[in-house]
Amino acid sequence: MNDNNPLQVDVCIVGAGPGGALLSYLLNRQGISTALIERQPHLHKSFRGELLNQDGEAVLSKHGLYSGVAQLGAMPLEQIQYWENGQIIHTVYPGEGESHVGIHVPQDHLLDFIVSQSQALPHNHETVLFNTVITGLLRDKTGKTVGINVRQYGVPSSIEAAIIVGADGRYSAVRKYAGLTPDIRKHGYDLLWARIPAPVGWEPAVRMASMNGQQLALFSQFGGYVQIGWNIPQGSFSKLREQPFAPFVEKLVEAFPCLAESVAAHIQTWSDFVLLSVESSYSESWTQDNVVLLGDAAHTMTPTGAFGLNAALEDADALAEIITRMASDQFQSMDLLKQLQMIRSSKVKQQLARQVEMESSFQQRYESLR
Numbered sequence: 001m002n003d004n005n006p007l008q009v010d011v012c013i014v015g016a017g018p019g020g021a022l023l024s025y026l027l028n029r030q031g032i033s034t035a036l037i038e039r040q041p042h043l044h045k046s047f048r049g050e051l052l053n054q055d056g057e058a059v060l061s062k063h064g065l066y067s068g069v070a071q072l073g074a075m076p077l078e079q080i081q082y083w084e085n086g087q088i089i090h091t092v093y094p095g096e097g098e099s100h101v102g103i104h105v106p107q108d109h110l111l112d113f114i115v116s117q118s119q120a121l122p123h124n125h126e127t128v129l130f131n132t133v134i135t136g137l138l139r140d141k142t143g144k145t146v147g148i149n150v151r152q153y154g155v156p157s158s159i160e161a162a163i164i165v166g167a168d169g170r171y172s173a174v175r176k177y178a179g180l181t182p183d184i185r186k187h188g189y190d191l192l193w194a195r196i197p198a199p200v201g202w203e204p205a206v207r208m209a210s211m212n213g214q215q216l217a218l219f220s221q222f223g224g225y226v227q228i229g230w231n232i233p234q235g236s237f238s239k240l241r242e243q244p245f246a247p248f249v250e251k252l253v254e255a256f257p258c259l260a261e262s263v264a265a266h267i268q269t270w271s272d273f274v275l276l277s278v279e280s281s282y283s284e285s286w287t288q289d290n291v292v293l294l295g296d297a298a299h300t301m302t303p304t305g306a307f308g309l310n311a312a313l314e315d316a317d318a319l320a321e322i323i324t325r326m327a328s329d330q331f332q333s334m335d336l337l338k339q340l341q342m343i344r345s346s347k348v349k350q351q352l353a354r355q356v357e358m359e360s361s362f363q364q365r366y367e368s369l370r
Ligand SMILES: Cc1cc2nc3c(=O)[nH]c(=O)nc-3n(C[C@H](O)[C@H](O)[C@H](O)COP(=O)(O)OP(=O)(O)OC[C@H]3O[C@@H](n4cnc5c(N)ncnc54)[C@H](O)[C@@H]3O)c2cc1C
Pocket: 014, 015, 016, 017, 018, 019, 020, 037, 038, 039, 040, 047, 048, 049, 050, 051, 052, 132, 133, 134, 167, 168, 169, 170, 171, 172, 173, 191, 193, 276, 294, 295, 296, 297, 301, 302, 303, 305, 306, 307, 308, 309, 310, 311, 312
C-alpha cells in the first residue's frame, strides 16, 4: 500500500475497538472487503470497559462468538453488593431468567477472538493495519469523499473506500474530519481507576460503597483481579494529590477491609491510580454522506451502568445489516447509512439519560438501603 497504489476496499473502518472489530468481522463474513485500521501497535489495550451486559452478550451469541470469547476466559458476576462500614448491607441478585449481573471479559480476549475469527475465514476480505492513524478524508476532484489518508508507521498513504466508518472512540478523528460536532456533557465527577490482585476466596461480584456521597465500586475480574473505580469530584485530582496519600487510601480499606493486604502491596502512591476524565457526548448526526459513526464516536457514555461497550456492539450489529443491504446494490445510495441512527438513537438516548439519573440518585438510593 502506498500513494501510487492505494488499498481499495468497500468499507474502511477506523478503530479496532469492540465496535470496529465486530463490524469488520460481520462484513467480512458477507464477502464485503474491509480495511480495519488501528493506531495502536496491537489489540492489547488497558483500561477499557470490560463488563458485558445481556445486550452485548446477546449480540456476540447471535453471531456465534460468545462461547469462543468465553473459552479464552470470562467471568460472570453473581451479584451486586452494597457495603457500609466494612459490611454488606444489601445484595442484588440476577433478575428472573438471568444468570449473572454482568460478565467480565478482558478486552484482549474479545478483540483477539473476533479479529482471529475474521482472519481465519476461508475467503478473507479484511485487511488489518496496526500503527496506522487517519490524517484526513480523501476527496476526489468534485469534493466527494472517496477514502481516507493515513500515516502507517509514520509513512503517509491512502485507502480508497465506498464507506468510511468512524469507530475511533470518544475523541474520534473521523467525526472531526467529517465536520460532525458532538454535544459534550460533563457529569460532575472524574474517576480514579486501579487494578489489584483479588484476595483469596474473593467471590465474583460488583461491590459498591458510598464515599462522601461519591460512588466507590469494585469489579471482580477474570484472572484474579479487582478493578477499583473511585468517583471523585470533577477536576479535584490535582488538589487531592497535594494531600497525604495514606489517609486517602485508608478510606478504601475501611470500606472494604478484605482488601487491606492487596491495597498495601499494590496501591502505595497517587501514581498507582489512573485518572479518567469523565464526560458523555452525543452527535446530533451520525452520518455525513458516506461517512458514518458508531459506538463512542457517535455517543460516548460514562462508565456508569456499563453501557458503552455493549452499545458499540449493538451499533456494529445494526450497521453490518445496513451495509450488507447496501452492498447488494453496489453502494448506490448512501442515504441508507442514516438508518443506523434511526434504529439505535432511541435506546442510546435512554441509556445516556439513565446514566445521569443513576449518578444523581446514587447517594439517595444508598441512604434508602440503610
Ligand atoms: C473507565 C471506563 C470504564 C468503562 N467501563 C465499561 C464497562 O464496564 N462496560 C461497558 O459496556 N462500557 C464501559 N465503558 C465504555 C467502553 O469502554 C466504551 O464505550 C467502548 O470501548 C466503546 O467502544 P468503541 O469500539 O466505540 O470505541 P473504543 O473502544 O474507544 O475503540 C476505539 C479504537 O479506535 C482507535 N483509534 C482512536 N483514534 C484513532 C485514530 N485517529 N486512528 C486510528 N485508530 C484510532 C483506538 O486506539 C481504539 O482502539 C467504560 C469506559 C471507561 C472510560
